[in-house]
Amino acid sequence: MIALQAEKRSKHPALLGLDEVxxxxxxxxxxxxxxxxxxxxxxxxxxxxREFYRFRPxxxxxxxxxxxxxxxxxxxxxxxxxxxxxxxxxxxxNVPRLLFHDAAHRLIGLEDLxxxxxxxxxxxxxxxxxxxxxxxxxxDQVCLLHQHSTCPARMMSGFDEKLYRWERRYFLENxxxxxxxxxxxxAELQFIELEGEVMAD
Numbered sequence: 001m002i003a004l005q006a007e008k009r010s011k012h013p014a015l016l017g018l019d020e021v022x023x024x025x026x027x028x029x030x031x032x033x034x035x036x037x038x039x040x041x042x043x044x045x046x047x048x049x050r051e052f053y054r055f056r057p058x059x060x061x062x063x064x065x066x067x068x069x070x071x072x073x074x075x076x077x078x079x080x081x082x083x084x085x086x087x088x089x090x091x092x093x094n095v096p097r098l099l100f101h102d103a104a105h106r107l108i109g110l111e112d113l114x115x116x117x118x119x120x121x122x123x124x125x126x127x128x129x130x131x132x133x134x135x136x137x138x139x140d141q142v143c144l145l146h147q148h149s150t151c152p153a154r155m156m157s158g159f160d161e162k163l164y165r166w167e168r169r170y171f172l173e174n175x176x177x178x179x180x181x182x183x184x185x186x187a188e189l190q191f192i193e194l195e196g197e198v199m200a201d
Contacts, residue, residue: 017042018053025105026055026068043067043115049074054112066099067110076156082108083153091148093141122179131179164200168192 018040032038041054049072056065071078082101089095099109118138122131159167172192176182184192 022070022105022107025102026107026109029100029102029107029109030055030066032057049078065112067096067112069108069110071106071108073106078106079103080154080156084151084155085110087151087153088145091144093145122175128180159200161197161200164196165193168196 023040039056039058041056043052043054051070053068053070054065055068057063069081071081073079082098085095085098089097096113097111099111101108118134121134172184172189176184
């Protein structure tokens with residue numbers, strides 16, 4: 001699930017730092033001819049050489065908003081995004097639909113899933129039951145993904161043991177301890193660590 005929260009918005013994309021060539025390329029890929037009644041928004045969750053913008057038509061009947069991603073060549077995996085997204089959609093993983101890929105301008109158009117992400121739910125006043133339900137739904141998607149042992153799309157190298165360990169500890173510190181307020185004993189933490197190392201093999 002990609003849900004992106006707006007930071008700034010304007011009818012003039014140049015005010016948001018958008019290059020005119022990229023704007024025109026995005027509009028052409030979307031088949032948009034009139035730009036006067038459109039709003040552009042920057043969204044917060046960028047990083048790893050990726051910038052996200054929301055293109056929002058404001059005229060009635062002009063269609064839905066779209067997320068535009070502009071990526072750099074600094075990270076090889078950015079160019080693999082469309083092919084991997086198509087694979088995930090094909091096996092019924094809930095990811096945004098790919099609307100276009102303009103490799104020449106390094107632009108990707110994605111279905112807009114709104115501005116409320118799982119992270120925002122966890123950070124809000126949502127109850128533990130709601131958060132647990134959403135995490136279970138996410139884990140159901142992970143289980144579905146792991147039923148497929150091969151992927152026809154080109155992939156990057158997988159996580160190594162060190163990175164898996166960092167991810168586990170980040171989860172335990174930020175969600176389990178900080179948000180949920182669950183204080184695990186040293187024996188429980190050791191058990192999780194050993195279990196995680198087995199799963200990473």
